[in-house]
Amino acid sequence: MATGLYTYNDVPFYFHYLGPGAQLDGPEIMTDMFVRDIEHGIADTGIKAGILKCATDEPGLTPGVERVLRAVAQAHKRTGAPISTHTHAGLRRGLDQQRIFAEEGVDLSRVVIGHCGDSTDVGYLEELIAAGSYLGMDRFGVDVISPFQDRVNIVARMCERGHADKMVLSHDACCYFDALPEELVPVAMPNWHYLHIHNDVIPALKQHGVTDEQLHTMLVDNPRRIFERQGGYQ
Template sequence: MVSTVRTVLGEVPADRLGVVDAHDHLFIRSPQLPGKELDDVADAAARLAGFGALGGGTVVQWTPYGMGRRTAELPALSRTSGVHIIAATGLHQAAHYAGELLDAVRDRLAELFVGELTEGIGATGVRAGLIKVAGGFHGLDEHATLTMRAAAEAHHRTLAPIAVHLELGTGALDVLDLLCGELGVRPESVILGHLNRSPDFTVHRLAAEAGAFLAFDGPSRTNHGTDWRMPDALRALADAGFGDRLLLGGDTVTPDTPGMPYLLRRVRPRLELTLGKELVDQLLVANPARVYAW
């Protein structure tokens, strides 16, 4: 049986995704980032076109419920650019939402996630291809625990992968203890995001040994200038036998983020110099095709 990935245009064989930006955003808005919304369709189209021109084949949008996903725009953007797009359901940290929005969904999160995975997001008919949730800083607060329990239930009912925002790259082992230990989620269905922001090689190794996928996604910002450690972190994991567990992403969250073309224009050649082209191709092509397949 051929594994397939659920894109905004329907099912696509996993081996047809091409080069994958495993974590990014075409659209996103949050009260935590006032005035820095990604909400411009023309800008999204330009970023997709730039990514495609550099050989990009698929972008995974991790924008979850209630954060300006603009799902209705995604099919046309995918058709025009020729780049596959995977959309997300799920819920971010509580700080990214108005209280009344959370109150409206808090008691039905699992049903919300399952509905968007199986029936579609709103009236768009676009079905989500992953569940995105978030941890806290060096741990899990009550909101994170609630959303991860709902994500685990949705995973068990659909087998959709679960992508986790780790706050400044921390809390990975707490997430795995809850999702995979207590709640029985298959570790190979869990993607731990932002590990580049916390270059703790021991935690990286333990998370990889547990069986999760590890995403190194997004350029450094002033409060976590760790880009220079990423090649060493990836090499250490690959040398330990975990090259098949690693992912790369651009994580465009504000208009001043370098953007998804930057992943291929700057990050890819830099990593090829230090890791070799074969391993980088594995991170960009083979690994995301496995984890995003249902």
């Protein structure tokens, strides 16, 4: 970083030498690192992580990505911390994640498959729900990937199909985003901010027949259920 240069890979290069299948082999050190962040705190801050996050994007299950998914699954089973994922919804990557988690013995009802709102493929979403996971309808405001109206429509449609109890709503917004020049973010994604759900999404969902009870389920009850289940398991 001192040179201004850095690289991005599926896992940090350190892990290419240590861990299952690596040159020096050994136990999965990522799992222990994740567990430490949850049980003792991140670095020396004392701040304990409350959720595990992992990603499967367009390249799919590369060896590094699969290793991370399995390490996350193992850390989840040891701690009980819920899992939330990033996916490429158009390529149905959530199904790959569920398969790996299931192989590791994860209770899929403790997993949020993220970015499902990028998809309007009801069949794909129904498959994820049938396996037990929550759908993260969580990119409201990222209209460059899927337009606002499509995002509203798919949530309303899944509510009509009786799945309000299997969805959570969010916007994937952040305080700082370095993938675009700072001044370009509000131009490219003007609705990508923390008030979008309250100001725009809730009224639009109501106009499409989503009830106050369903909204409360998605915004309050489901997140509470995800986090209130504590403790590891075998």
